[in-house]
Amino acid sequence: MENWRENQEIIVMEGRIKVPYTWAAGEVGTRYLETLRDQRKFMGTRCPRCEIVYHPPRRNCPDCFEECEDWVELGSQGELQSYTVVRRHHPQLSPLPLPFAYGIIKLDGADTGFLHILSDFQEGELAVGSRVEAVFAEEREGNIRDVLFFRPVKGVD
Amino acid sequence: MAKKRVAVTGVGMTKQRSSRPDVTGIELINEAVRAALDDAGITRKDVDAIVIGNMDHFEGINYVDTWSVDGNGALMKPIMKVCTGGTTGTTVAMAAYYHVASGLFDKVLAIAWEKNSESDTTGAIITAFDPFWDRPCFAGAVAGLALEATQYMAETGATEEDAAYVAVRDRKHALLNPYAHLHINLTIEMVMESPYLSWPVKMGDMCPRTDGACALIFASEDVVDEFPHRPAWILAVADRHLWAYTSDPYVNQKMVGGTWFPAMEKATEEIYSKVGITDPLNQFDLAELYLPYSFAGLRYMESLGFCDRGGGPELVRSGATDLGGKCPVNPSGGVLSSNAIGATGLLRVAECALQLQGRAGERQVPNARLALATGFGGCFWSDELILGVDKPEKPRG
Ligand SMILES: [Zn+2]
Numbered sequence: 001m002e003n004w005r006e007n008q009e010i011i012v013m014e015g016r017i018k019v020p021y022t023w024a025a026g027e028v029g030t031r032y033l034e035t036l037r038d039q040r041k042f043m044g045t046r047c048p049r050c051e052i053v054y055h056p057p058r059r060n061c062p063d064c065f066e067e068c069e070d071w072v073e074l075g076s077q078g079e080l081q082s083y084t085v086v087r088r089h090h091p092q093l094s095p096l097p098l099p100f101a102y103g104i105i106k107l108d109g110a111d112t113g114f115l116h117i118l119s120d121f122q123e124g125e126l127a128v129g130s131r132v133e134a135v136f137a138e139e140r141e142g143n144i145r146d147v148l149f150f151r152p153v154k155g156v157d
Numbered sequence: 158m159a160k161k162r163v164a165v166t167g168v169g170m171t172k173q174r175s176s177r178p179d180v181t182g183i184e185l186i187n188e189a190v191r192a193a194l195d196d197a198g199i200t201r202k203d204v205d206a207i208v209i210g211n212m213d214h215f216e217g218i219n220y221v222d223t224w225s226v227d228g229n230g231a232l233m234k235p236i237m238k239v240c241t242g243g244t245t246g247t248t249v250a251m252a253a254y255y256h257v258a259s260g261l262f263d264k265v266l267a268i269a270w271e272k273n274s275e276s277d278t279t280g281a282i283i284t285a286f287d288p289f290w291d292r293p294c295f296a297g298a299v300a301g302l303a304l305e306a307t308q309y310m311a312e313t314g315a316t317e318e319d320a321a322y323v324a325v326r327d328r329k330h331a332l333l334n335p336y337a338h339l340h341i342n343l344t345i346e347m348v349m350e351s352p353y354l355s356w357p358v359k360m361g362d363m364c365p366r367t368d369g370a371c372a373l374i375f376a377s378e379d380v381v382d383e384f385p386h387r388p389a390w391i392l393a394v395a396d397r398h399l400w401a402y403t404s405d406p407y408v409n410q411k412m413v414g415g416t417w418f419p420a421m422e423k424a425t426e427e428i429y430s431k432v433g434i435t436d437p438l439n440q441f442d443l444a445e446l447y448l449p450y451s452f453a454g455l456r457y458m459e460s461l462g463f464c465d466r467g468g469g470p471e472l473v474r475s476g477a478t479d480l481g482g483k484c485p486v487n488p489s490g491g492v493l494s495s496n497a498i499g500a501t502g503l504l505r506v507a508e509c510a511l512q513l514q515g516r517a518g519e520r521q522v523p524n525a526r527l528a529l530a531t532g533f534g535g536c537f538w539s540d541e542l543i544l545g546v547d548k549p550e551k552p553r554g
């Protein structure tokens with residue numbers, strides 16, 4: 001019995017949990033995504049007390065805890081606040097083939113940055129503070145990927 | 158307000174390894190628990206309550222508290238699970254501290270563990286992100302950290318080589334810790350030449366994925382004399398949480414008054430004022446910081462007040478944070494050498510306790526009397542604990 005391990009690999013069982021979910025966007029999220037899909041416009045919400053304009057929109061300000069009922073139309077260009085150029089592809093999770101970058105983008109008119117994808121850039125073209133613009137999908141379905149990606153604004157410096 | 162002063166009186170851990178197929182999660186937990194009980198000279202019967210933590214989605218098992226009852230010692234005892242992401246291990250420590258400090262329990266067992274080998278960490282971690290605004294674009298932990306690194310370099314002029322110093326320092330310390338997972342004598346060149354995962358973060362900058370468990374005994378001032386080792390007192394704890402979306406913790410600073418790393422800076426302000434820390438570099442004898450990647454070892458020093466903003470690289474390059482320096486950081490080898498994610502925060506507290514008890518072997522900091530432990534994660538949350546040799550004059554909170 002004491003030698004049984006010598007010829008025995010540890011048994012490893014493979015598994016996969018695949019559970020369907022249905023996540024509701026809620027009224028605020030739906031209004032945003034509908035506007036993005038149908039009008040190709042970004043919208044934010046403004047806190048009535050501290051006046052921060054949130055993008056993506058938030059129903060309430062996390063600090064003041066007031067309802068953010070004012071909607072504000074934002075630009076489809078903005079400033080790149082940070083980025084990372086992805087060098088490893090993950091077959092299930094990478095949103096685009098390499099090369100692409102993740103960026104935090106503060107749209108014109110918003111006070112908060114949000115996460116999206118960057119593509120169509122040259123090496124060395126991205127920098128913190130760069131101007132970037134949204135490229136929309138032709139077929140839009142009402143999710144944040146209705147924006148295919150952001151890219152550097154061409155011819156502006 | 159705390160009613161009782163609380164100390165760590167027993168420490169147990171498994172060796173941190175890339176994969177432990179020889180044990181199930183329950184059995185891995187049991188290794189650390191039995192080590193902690195033996196170290197404290199008590200048995201399962203002496204434990205009043207248990208706090209346990211890990212990240213459910215890394216093993217795909219919920220109800221870890223009940224599932225692991227064979228191994229965790231909680232049969233017919235009070236137990237609760239806490240899970241706060243990367244901070245889980247430090248939150249377990251804080252929850253155990255709260256149990257005892259409240260005066261309701263005298264001896265509490267804190268357990269934290271992870272078997273990262275059992276899932277795709279990058280795939281599983283995506284469940285921590287918002288399904289509408291982050292998940293459709295984003296994946297994994299590396300890129301989120303890389304976004305922070307890019308911003309840090311742009312604001313301060315810090316370089317990738319500065320970060321490599323941190324990666325090399327922690328791996329050198331790990332060579333002295335037989336419990337650490339990675340034992341690699343890295344050089345700056347090796348880090349700089351390692352492949353980019355997500356620019357500017359390279360393989361050499363990142364923590365590994367680890368299987369491991371850690372368990373600590375927290376005891377009330379009324380019973381500390383029953384234990385064989387001298388108490389490592391918890392002097393104070395503090396934590397701050399900030400995160401809705403990936404962009405919030407370090408870019409959307411306007412939301413929380415424009416500070417540099419709001420969660421860490423506010424927690425630091427609170428805990429330093431409780432203990433009377435005004436000059437952390439000179440007052441602390443060591444710090445065990447949850448640095449998930451090398452750049453954190455620059456930026457966090459600034460948010461923890463060890464130097465001014467932008468001063469991280471100079472501080473680290475000066476050697477002040479090496480073993481033998483003014484305030485060694487991560488004598489255990491840190492997270493960059495072992496990262497069983499749920500256990501990682503508790504391992505920081507464990508190392509502080511061992512150092513204060515003079516039981517840290519080859520990596521012992523001479524005459525260590527005051528130590529800082531931090532937890533990071535969950536995401537960009539900050540847990541902080543200060544431990545000391547001297548019994549506090551009163552319970553602090
Ligand atoms: Zn507000």
